[in-house]
Amino acid sequence: MCRNIKTLANFAPPATDDEIRASALQFVRKLSGTTRPSRANEEAFNVAVDEVTAAAEKLIRALQINAPPRNREEEARKARERAQKRYA
Numbered sequence: 001m002c003r004n005i006k007t008l009a010n011f012a013p014p015a016t017d018d019e020i021r022a023s024a025l026q027f028v029r030k031l032s033g034t035t036r037p038s039r040a041n042e043e044a045f046n047v048a049v050d051e052v053t054a055a056a057e058k059l060i061r062a063l064q065i066n067a068p069p070r071n072r073e074e075e076a077r078k079a080r081e082r083a084q085k086r087y088a
Contacts, residue, residue: 005030012070021049024056
């Protein structure tokens with residue numbers, strides 16, 4: 001589950017709200033140990049996703065980074081190369 005959580009800081013263009021929410025969802029799924037909560041836990045799960053999304057967005061927007069922004073396509077290419085070596 002956690003492999004889908006990507007670094008979102010210091011990219012050009014900046015992380016979108018959807019990317020931040022997807023990362024928060026993966027984090028809450030990992031913490032809860034489930035990809036889909038039961039009806040009894042659905043409200044708590046959704047509240048947690050909302051709160052983690054808000055905290056992540058606040059963090060990402062507040063970070064001051066001196067390094068030049070990373071290129072998304074270049075980082076994706078590097079990740080594919082690492083995966084090829086790992087799974088070859």
